[in-house]
Amino acid sequence: MDKIIEVRHLRKVFGNNEVLKDINFSVSKGEVVCIIGASGSGKSTLLRCLNLLEYPTSGEILFHGVNILEQKMSNAVYRTKLGMVFQQFNLFNNLSVLDNCMVGQIKVLKKDKESARKTAMKYLELVGMVQYINAKPDQISGGQKQRVAIARALSMEPEALLFDEPTSALDPELVGEVLKVMKDLARSGMTMLVVTHEMGFAREVANRVVFMDAGVIVEENVPEVIFNNPANERTREFLRRILDQ
Amino acid sequence: MTADNTFFEWVYYIWQHYWPLFLVGARNTIIIALSGTIIGFFIGILIGIIRTIPIDHKTHPLLRTLYSVVNFILLSYIEVFRGTPMMCQAMVIFYGAAMVYGIHLDPIPAGIFIVSINTGAYMAEIVRGGILAVDKGQFEAAHSIGMTHTQTMAFIVLPQALRSILPATSNEFVINIKDTSVLSVISVTELFFNSNSVAGINYRYFEVFLITCIIYFIMTFTVTRLLRYLEVKLEGPSVYIIHGSQTVPEAQIRIVGKE
Numbered sequence: 001m002d003k004i005i006e007v008r009h010l011r012k013v014f015g016n017n018e019v020l021k022d023i024n025f026s027v028s029k030g031e032v033v034c035i036i037g038a039s040g041s042g043k044s045t046l047l048r049c050l051n052l053l054e055y056p057t058s059g060e061i062l063f064h065g066v067n068i069l070e071q072k073m074s075n076a077v078y079r080t081k082l083g084m085v086f087q088q089f090n091l092f093n094n095l096s097v098l099d100n101c102m103v104g105q106i107k108v109l110k111k112d113k114e115s116a117r118k119t120a121m122k123y124l125e126l127v128g129m130v131q132y133i134n135a136k137p138d139q140i141s142g143g144q145k146q147r148v149a150i151a152r153a154l155s156m157e158p159e160a161l162l163f164d165e166p167t168s169a170l171d172p173e174l175v176g177e178v179l180k181v182m183k184d185l186a187r188s189g190m191t192m193l194v195v196t197h198e199m200g201f202a203r204e205v206a207n208r209v210v211f212m213d214a215g216v217i218v219e220e221n222v223p224e225v226i227f228n229n230p231a232n233e234r235t236r237e238f239l240r241r242i243l244d245q
Numbered sequence: 246m247t248a249d250n251t252f253f254e255w256v257y258y259i260w261q262h263y264w265p266l267f268l269v270g271a272r273n274t275i276i277i278a279l280s281g282t283i284i285g286f287f288i289g290i291l292i293g294i295i296r297t298i299p300i301d302h303k304t305h306p307l308l309r310t311l312y313s314v315v316n317f318i319l320l321s322y323i324e325v326f327r328g329t330p331m332m333c334q335a336m337v338i339f340y341g342a343a344m345v346y347g348i349h350l351d352p353i354p355a356g357i358f359i360v361s362i363n364t365g366a367y368m369a370e371i372v373r374g375g376i377l378a379v380d381k382g383q384f385e386a387a388h389s390i391g392m393t394h395t396q397t398m399a400f401i402v403l404p405q406a407l408r409s410i411l412p413a414t415s416n417e418f419v420i421n422i423k424d425t426s427v428l429s430v431i432s433v434t435e436l437f438f439n440s441n442s443v444a445g446i447n448y449r450y451f452e453v454f455l456i457t458c459i460i461y462f463i464m465t466f467t468v469t470r471l472l473r474y475l476e477v478k479l480e481g482p483s484v485y486i487i488h489g490s491q492t493v494p495e496a497q498i499r500i501v502g503k504e
Contacts, residue, residue: 051389052388053385053388053389055301055302055303076391076392076393077391079388079389079390079391080390080391082389083389083390084385084386084389084390086382086385086386086389088380088382089382090380090382090383090385090386091386092383092386092387092401093380093383093405094401094404094405094408095401103390103400103401104390104391104392107392107396107400108390108391108392108396109391149386152386152390153389153390156390156391
């Protein structure tokens with residue numbers, strides 16, 4: 001299979017705190033991979049390293065086989081190929097919903113206004129936010145913000161989408177609308193890497209689940225195995241705690 | 246007019262006879278304060294932007310050194326001009342330019358120059374604070390869609406930072422209107438200087454400076470109202486339109502957002 005991202009021996013150290021220790025894994029085209037694990041296990045850091053929001057201490061990140069840490073491709077170009085959806089949405093507060101989805105296309109991809117608008121509308125339609133194109137971020141709900149954030153990421157037409165706990169900052173009744181959009185996306189064949197605490201989503205949608213603990217990948221497998229018959233004691237322990245709640 | 250006349254008669258008399266002097270002074274005060282605030286604002290933005298350029302391990306060592314030097318110079322400028330009275334700066338610059346370089350500055354341009362660099366030193370820190378106060382997530386989101394630092398600043402961060410520092414900027418403007426009075430020491434014919442002249446002619450300090458205070462207050466109050474109006478304008482509408490249906494575009498619902 002065509003590997004979009006491959007990570008080799010990735011390490012990330014903050015001060016004397018080794019957050020990621022020798023991470024190896026890959027995501028292939030069309031795959032939906034969920035990363036689960038306790039808080040502080042390094043899941044978000046791994047995702048942020050993939051998008052270079054954190055710079056890895058050592059190791060390789062291969063994008064279609066090219067190590068992007070060797071600067072053969074500019075960071076900005078590489079980042080347009082990976083969309084990122086944040087826990088805190090991070091919509092541009094000074095721009096309307098529509099402009100949030102257009103600004104990257106116009107300024108970074110150098111598209112003209114008309115085609116940028118068309119693309120933005122296409123994805124806003126997909127997430128069900130077309131009605132709100134004139135609203136500012138502080139005028140819409142959390143679930144709506146996150147759907148716009150997904151549309152913004154999609155508007156750049158990336159090869160893969162990274163989700164960093166996309167529903168963790170949402171009120172419980174708003175989680176569903178965001179998960180529904182993500183499920184639709186997964187079914188449409190989008191390559192997705194999702195850090196999540198939503199075990200139901202991981203079980204239902206993921207092709208593969210990665211369990212991380214204390215900066216290492218403890219176990220990765222298809223969801224049936226991870227959730228029903230995990231090989232590692234630490235995975236069992238984590239799932240017991242989560243599912244007990 | 247004699248000392249036997251009442252207070253109000255004196256006020257009336259002084260205004261009757263000297264209003265052109267007061268108005269010329271007020272005009273010069275506004276010219277100096279306005280130009281000084283605007284120029285200082287741009288100095289502040291420029292320095293604020295330079296001082297928030299991210300420097301990390303990937304930056305070329307030569308650039309890093311250059312940046313430290315520039316940063317040191319800017320920091321010295323900020324500290325010196327914030328840390329000394331504008332009245333002394335006016336004296337040093339005005340008489341220093343004449344003595345050391347033989348440059349005889351006109352008082353009003355000299356006044357504008359002094360107010361500008363003084364405001365610039367304050368605005369530099371205000372702008373830097375405004376930039377640092379923008380949520381880190383805004384930078385990350387901009388970077389994640391491939392924007393460079395320059396693009397992020399130009400289209401995302403500065404518009405937000407500038408809006409949030411507008412109250413501080415109006416504050417600077419009001420302070421400048423009042424503080425131009427110290428420029429009287431280099432004979433700038435602003436409101437305080439002219440008032441002093443009027444008072445000297447008649448030996449009526451109380452009456453003259455009461456009029457002066459009223460004029461200062463009218464100027465500052467007008468300016469704060471105008472800038473407040475600008476702030477509200479920049480806030481944008483608190484109402485947005487929901488487009489009801491794609492097929493019936495005129496079907497619109499108006500939603501009242503936050504106040």
